[in-house]
Amino acid sequence: MNALVNCVLLIDDDKATNFFNERVVTRHKDFCQVNTVQSGLAALDYLNAVEKNTAIKPDLIFLDINMPAMNGWEFLVEFSKLNPGITKDIKIILLSTSSNPDDVRESAKNHSVDDFINKPLSLDLLDNVLRNHF
Template structure:
């Protein structure tokens, strides 16, 4: 049996994008759980809530920039303030339709953001990211 990540979190307000990305991740069969939050506030609440006495601690967060209520940048600022047990040891990938070079630079200013990807994500982009950070998966 191949090794899998325990949990991936998609943070995006677009239902069709979430459906597509969840389908691609499902086909890669790389995680036991794929959770979806519609905005940064929901994602912070998700990361901060214990389930059966433990925080969810996803291995990867795919984060959109432009969302209502709390956008990706606001999420990253709130994420920095979480306690270590809520953060876990994870990779954050910014996933966006933005072509603004300033967004890519701003993402690099957060040391826990590992990559900046264009939407929609493709199987090869996801596989490349996972191979780089989790070589035992493939």
């Protein structure tokens, strides 16, 4: 069976979190390739490489909210300025430890955000992502 999600981009400033989430995603049979970056700026660089055909376009981005230099909200502003041919059809899920109801409300208002889930990722959460978004 072919993977439902060809490429996932994990954006989180914490190396351990990226490592853990990468392991969970690669263990799921319906996910193929996983790329990790540790900042919003690095994610924008990655997406610019997609436009230049030097990186694989992600079907799904898991985005941390609280990061230094460029947080998840700031990334979303810059994401919205990218070439729509690149950003079209990319699902963005905020993945956070935040229990702040303002973050959940803000994510619901942002047109680029498809969902908000709490860390850590698990195989069950990935099943829910597939069911709800793919």
